[in-house]
Amino acid sequence: MTDPTFPIRCRNLWKIYGPGAAALAATHAPGPDPETLASRGLLAALRDVTLDIGKGEVFVIMGLSGSGKSTLVRCMTGLVPPTMGDLLIDGENLRDMSPDRLIEIRRHKISMVFQDFALLPHLTVLGNIAFPLKVQGIDRESRERRAAELVELVGLAGRESHFPHELSGGQQQRVGIARSLITNPEIWFLDEPFSALDPLIRHEMQDELMRLQATLNKTVVFITHDFDEAIRIADRIAIMRGGRVVQVDTPEGLVLAPADDYVAAFTRKIPRHRVLRVASVLGPVSAGATGDPVRNTALVGDVAARVLAADAPLPVVDGGGTIVGSLDRQSVIGTVFGVNA
Amino acid sequence: MAAAGLHDARQPRPGPKVTRAAALSLLAGLLILAGLLWAAASVLPGWVWRVPAAWQPDLAGTVNRAFTWVARRAEIGSLAVRDITRAVASLIEVPLDLVRGLLVEGFRLRLGSGLRFEIAALPWWALTAVWGMLAHRIGGRPSMLLVLGTCLYFLVFGLWTPAMLTLASVSLSVAFGAVAGLLLGAWAYRAPRLDAGLGAVYDIMQTLPVFSYLVPILLFFGFGPVAALTATVIYAMPPMARNTTLALRRLPPSVTDLATMVGCTPRQRMWLVLLPAARHGLLAGLNQVIMLSLSAVIIASIIGAGGLGNDVLQGLKSMQLGRAFEAGVGITLLAIVLDRLSRAQALRRPAHGAEGHGRGRRLGWQVAALLLAGLVAAQLFPPLRAFPEMLVVSTGRMLDQAVAWANIAFEAPIGALRDGMVRHVLRPVKDALLALPWLAVTAAAVLAAARIQGLRLALATLAMLGFIALSGYWDQAMISLYLVLVSTLVAMLIGFPVGLAAGLHPGLDRWITLVIDTLQTLPTFVYLIPVVMLFGLGDFPAMVAIVLYALPPAIRYTKDGIARVPASLIEAADMAGCSPRQKLAYVQIPHALPEIMLGVSQTLLMAFGMLVITSLVGTRGLEQETLVAVSKARVGEGLIAGLGISFLSIIADRLISQGSQRLRQRLAGPGAGQEHP
Structure with a gap:
C-alpha cells in the first residue's frame, strides 16, 4: 500500500456543504451528479479531485477565490473531513486514522504556514518558533536551542526576543516558516503564505523559499491565487476551478498545451521565456552552430543573453553532453514575443 | 437563532x-x-x-416555605443542606480570612492551652510602597502618583481600615469571578448550545436587583462577609464569561487551525493557544469584573460586608453627610485607580528588552522583600503598625456645617x-x-x-x-x-x-x-x-x-x-x-x-x-x-x-x-x- 514516491494521494475526493451532505455520500458513491446537488441545494467545494503529489516536488495548487483550493488543502491536512473519497498520506488513509494518530502525524510528519501568519501574540519570536516542540512536551532548553538554529536559517538573528507586533509582515512570515520547519516535517503545506505581503517583499520571500527548499528537499504543497508566483516556484501546478482540478502539469506544459480556454487565459499573460525550456524551442542540429553549448533543460530566458550576443546559433546538449539541436536568435526573440512554438 | x-x-x-x-x-x-x-x-x-386578589396565587409564600424548608430541613443523603452550606461558607472563609488578616486584621493563633500568638497585619507603609511599585510598572509615573495620592487620602482621612476591608472583598470577588467566568466562557465557546441558555441566565443575573438574591444567600450563608462575597461574585461574573466567549469566537480561524496543525490536545489547544491569543478580550472582561465587584461590595455593606460602603451607609443613615462624603470620595478614588490600572494592563503590549524575564523577577523579589520587611517590622515595633493618629484629620464636621448652611442659603x-x-x-x-x-x-x-x-x-x-x-x-x-x-x-x-x-x-x-x-x-x-x-x-x-x-x-x-x-x-x-x-x-x-x-x-x-x-x-x-x-x-x-x-x-x-x-x-x-x- 505504501508508495514512497507519492506521499500524498487524493482519490475521487468530494467535499459537499449543506444539510444532508453526509446522507448523500452514503447513497451516491462515488460521486453525485450536478443535478442532484442543485436539486438538494448543496454546494460542492471539491468535485471528484484525484491527484498524486510526488516526494520532494514543489506542487502548487492555483485557483481564484472560491475555486476550492483552500478546501483541498484543508482536506489534505485533516482540518476538514472530505465528504467522499480517500486521502492517503504515505499510504495511510486519513479517514481511518484515530485522533491520536492524527495528532501524531501533525506533530511529526506535516506542518503548515498560514496566510495571516497565525503567530501567538504573547510569545517572542523564539517562543513562537519553539511552540510546536512545547506542545510535544520537549524541555525548554532543547527546544530553544533548536529554535535558535531556525532563527538563523530564516535570517532573523538578533530578533529572538522581539514580539510579533514589533516585526514587519515579511519578518512575521519568516517566523511562521521557521515554526513550521522546527518539527522537521516531511510534507510542508503553505496556504497562500505571501498573499498578505506587498509585491517586493513577496518576491524576496519566494526567493527565500526556493533557497530553503534547495537544501531541505521537502514535499511542498503551496496554495496561491497568483499565477506568476505559481510558475516561479512550481515543479508542477494544479489549476482549480469550481471545485474541480482542470489541469495538472509543469509550468511549461501549461503554457504549451493549456487544457481549456480558462487555463489559456492565465498562461497568455505569462512571459514565455521564463517558463519555456530550451528543449521546447530548439531547432535541428546544425553544422553552423558553434561556441559553448547550452543545456536543453535551461530556461530560455536564462540563456537569452548569450544567444543574442553570439554571431551564430549555439549548440544544445542534453544531460549526457550529446548535441540534440541548436538555438538561434530567431527562436529566442520569437519566444519572448510569443510568435513561435 | x-x-x-x-x-x-x-x-x-x-x-x-x-x-x-x-x-x-x-x-x-x-x-x-x-x-x-x-x-x-x-x-x-x-x-x-385591577388584578383581582382572587387571581393572585400566593407565590411569595410558596417560595418562602420552599426556601425555608431547603435551608432548614432538607437533607441530601444523611447530610442536612444547612450543614453543607455552612461548610461551603467556612471553606470560602479561609481565603477571605487570609486576605483580611494580611491587609487589616492580623492573625491570632492559639498554640495549645493559654498560649496565644498574634501576628500584625501588613503595615500601611509597606503596602503603599508595593502598590506604588506595581502601578509604576503597569502604567508608569502618572499611575504611581495616582496610587500614592489615593493611599495618602485614605491615611489622612482615617479611612485606611475600611478601604483595606473593601479591597480585600474586591480582590477575592475578582479572583473567584474571573476564574468562574473564564471557565464558563470557555465552556460556552466549546458548546454553542449552552451559550444561548447561559446568555439568558446572565441577562437575569445582571438585571436582577442585588437585594433580591441577597436574601436567599443570607438564608444559606448567614449574615456577614461570606454572603456579601457570594452576592458580589454573582453580580460581577457574567461580563467575564461573556467577554471570554466573545474573545474566543473572534479569534482568526488560522489560530485555531494552528492549534490543530501543531498537534495540540484539546487541553493544550485551550490553554496554550486560544486563551493566550484572546488575552486582550479577557483583560477587558477582567476590568469589568473589577469595577462591578467594587460596586457590589459597596452595596453589600448593608449585609455586613463592612468597608467603605459601610461608612457611607452609616453616614447617610445618621445624616452625618460629611463622613459619608469623605468615604464616597475614597470610593471614587479607589474606582478610578482600579479602572486605570486594569485598563492599562489590558492595553499593554509586551516589548522586547524592556521587560525581560530578569526584570519581572527582580520586581517580584523586591515586592516580596518589602512585604516581609513590613511584616517583621510591624511585629517587632508596634508603633510602625498604624498611621500616626495626630496626622489624621476629618473635614466631616466642617462639611456637615457647610451642607447645613447651603441648604438654608x-x-x-x-x-x-x-x-x-x-x-x-x-x-x-x-x-x-x-x-x-x-x-x-x-x-x-x-x-x-x-x-x-x-x-x-x-x-x-x-x-x-x-x-x-x-x-x-x-x-x-x-x-x-x-x-x-x-x-x-x-x-x-x-x-x-x-x-x-x-x-x-x-x-x-x-x-x-x-x-x-x-x-x-x-x-x-x-x-x-x-x-x-x-x-x-x-x-x-x-x-x-x-x-x-x-x-x-x-x-x-x-x-x-x-x-x-x-x-x-x-x-x-x-x-x-x-x-x-x-x-x-x-x-x-x-x-x-x-x-x-x-x-x-x-x-x-x-x-x-x-x-x-x-x-x-x-x-x-x-x-x-x-x-x-x-x-x-x-x-x-x-x-x-x-x-x-x-x-x-x-x-x-x-x-x-x-x-x-x-x-x-x-x-x-x-x-x-x-x-x-
Whole structure:
C-alpha cells in the first residue's frame, strides 16, 4: 500500500456543504451528479479531485477565490473531513486514522504556514518558533536551542526576543516558516503564505523559499491565487476551478498545451521565456552552430543573453553532453514575443 | 437563532413600511387605550382595571416555605443542606480570612492551652510602597502618583481600615469571578448550545436587583462577609464569561487551525493557544469584573460586608453627610485607580528588552522583600503598625456645617426646583401610570412587541407582564416604571444636546469624554451622597441620582452616532447646498438615529440599575420591596419583586434595541446587511 514516491494521494475526493451532505455520500458513491446537488441545494467545494503529489516536488495548487483550493488543502491536512473519497498520506488513509494518530502525524510528519501568519501574540519570536516542540512536551532548553538554529536559517538573528507586533509582515512570515520547519516535517503545506505581503517583499520571500527548499528537499504543497508566483516556484501546478482540478502539469506544459480556454487565459499573460525550456524551442542540429553549448533543460530566458550576443546559433546538449539541436536568435526573440512554438 | 422568530409568515419584509407600521400600531395602541379609559369608567368590569386578589396565587409564600424548608430541613443523603452550606461558607472563609488578616486584621493563633500568638497585619507603609511599585510598572509615573495620592487620602482621612476591608472583598470577588467566568466562557465557546441558555441566565443575573438574591444567600450563608462575597461574585461574573466567549469566537480561524496543525490536545489547544491569543478580550472582561465587584461590595455593606460602603451607609443613615462624603470620595478614588490600572494592563503590549524575564523577577523579589520587611517590622515595633493618629484629620464636621448652611442659603431655589418637578412632572406621570388599567398596558406592550419583532417577543412580553400582574406587584411596578421613564427622558434631554455638541466639535469631545468616563467608573452608591446632601429623601433626589448615573450612555451614543456619519455623506450634503441646520436635521441626526436609540436603551438599562439603589433614599416601587425583603429576610417577596424589575428592564431594552435594529436595516438600504431569506 505504501508508495514512497507519492506521499500524498487524493482519490475521487468530494467535499459537499449543506444539510444532508453526509446522507448523500452514503447513497451516491462515488460521486453525485450536478443535478442532484442543485436539486438538494448543496454546494460542492471539491468535485471528484484525484491527484498524486510526488516526494520532494514543489506542487502548487492555483485557483481564484472560491475555486476550492483552500478546501483541498484543508482536506489534505485533516482540518476538514472530505465528504467522499480517500486521502492517503504515505499510504495511510486519513479517514481511518484515530485522533491520536492524527495528532501524531501533525506533530511529526506535516506542518503548515498560514496566510495571516497565525503567530501567538504573547510569545517572542523564539517562543513562537519553539511552540510546536512545547506542545510535544520537549524541555525548554532543547527546544530553544533548536529554535535558535531556525532563527538563523530564516535570517532573523538578533530578533529572538522581539514580539510579533514589533516585526514587519515579511519578518512575521519568516517566523511562521521557521515554526513550521522546527518539527522537521516531511510534507510542508503553505496556504497562500505571501498573499498578505506587498509585491517586493513577496518576491524576496519566494526567493527565500526556493533557497530553503534547495537544501531541505521537502514535499511542498503551496496554495496561491497568483499565477506568476505559481510558475516561479512550481515543479508542477494544479489549476482549480469550481471545485474541480482542470489541469495538472509543469509550468511549461501549461503554457504549451493549456487544457481549456480558462487555463489559456492565465498562461497568455505569462512571459514565455521564463517558463519555456530550451528543449521546447530548439531547432535541428546544425553544422553552423558553434561556441559553448547550452543545456536543453535551461530556461530560455536564462540563456537569452548569450544567444543574442553570439554571431551564430549555439549548440544544445542534453544531460549526457550529446548535441540534440541548436538555438538561434530567431527562436529566442520569437519566444519572448510569443510568435513561435 | 433569533431570526427564527423574526420571520413568521405574516411578517412584512424589512423596509420603510415596517417602522411606519410599528409607529402606527403604537399609535393605535395608545388610541385604544385612551378610548378604553374614556368609555371605561362605568362600563368595564373591575378586573380590567385591577388584578383581582382572587387571581393572585400566593407565590411569595410558596417560595418562602420552599426556601425555608431547603435551608432548614432538607437533607441530601444523611447530610442536612444547612450543614453543607455552612461548610461551603467556612471553606470560602479561609481565603477571605487570609486576605483580611494580611491587609487589616492580623492573625491570632492559639498554640495549645493559654498560649496565644498574634501576628500584625501588613503595615500601611509597606503596602503603599508595593502598590506604588506595581502601578509604576503597569502604567508608569502618572499611575504611581495616582496610587500614592489615593493611599495618602485614605491615611489622612482615617479611612485606611475600611478601604483595606473593601479591597480585600474586591480582590477575592475578582479572583473567584474571573476564574468562574473564564471557565464558563470557555465552556460556552466549546458548546454553542449552552451559550444561548447561559446568555439568558446572565441577562437575569445582571438585571436582577442585588437585594433580591441577597436574601436567599443570607438564608444559606448567614449574615456577614461570606454572603456579601457570594452576592458580589454573582453580580460581577457574567461580563467575564461573556467577554471570554466573545474573545474566543473572534479569534482568526488560522489560530485555531494552528492549534490543530501543531498537534495540540484539546487541553493544550485551550490553554496554550486560544486563551493566550484572546488575552486582550479577557483583560477587558477582567476590568469589568473589577469595577462591578467594587460596586457590589459597596452595596453589600448593608449585609455586613463592612468597608467603605459601610461608612457611607452609616453616614447617610445618621445624616452625618460629611463622613459619608469623605468615604464616597475614597470610593471614587479607589474606582478610578482600579479602572486605570486594569485598563492599562489590558492595553499593554509586551516589548522586547524592556521587560525581560530578569526584570519581572527582580520586581517580584523586591515586592516580596518589602512585604516581609513590613511584616517583621510591624511585629517587632508596634508603633510602625498604624498611621500616626495626630496626622489624621476629618473635614466631616466642617462639611456637615457647610451642607447645613447651603441648604438654608439656597432653600428657595432648591425647594422651588424640587417642588416644581414633583408637582408638575413626577406626580402627574405617576398618577397617570397608576390609573391605567393593567390589561390595557399589557395589551399595548404585547402589540408593540409583535409589531417590532414578532411572535417570540410578543409572547415573552405577555409572559413577563402577566407574571408581574399576577404576583400582585402591579402598582409597585408602575411606580418603578414611572421613575425610570421620567429619569430616562430627563437624561436624554440633557444627554442628546451635549452628545450632539461633542459629536460636532472634537475639541469639546475630549473634555466630555473625560467626564463621562469618570462618571461611568463610579459605583452606584456614590451618586446618592451629593444628591441626599442637597435634596434630602424622596422621589426627586432619586430621580437626580438616576439621571446622573444614566447620563453617560445618553451622551456617548449620541456623540458616536453623529461622529460616525460618513464624511462622504457630509460632503454630499455640503455640495447640495445644505445649511448647517439642514445638514443636521436631514443628514446627521437621521443617520445617527439607530445609534441614538441604542443609547436610549442603554440609558434605560442604567436607570433600572440605579433604581435599585435609590430604594435607600425612600422610593416606593418594586425596588423598595426588595430592600424590605432583605431586612425581613423574606426570600419570596425579594425574588418576585426583583424578577419584576428584571422583566421590566428586559422588555424595555428588547423593544427599543429591536426597533433600533429595524431602523438600521432601513438605513442600510435594501439588500445591505439583511438577514438570510
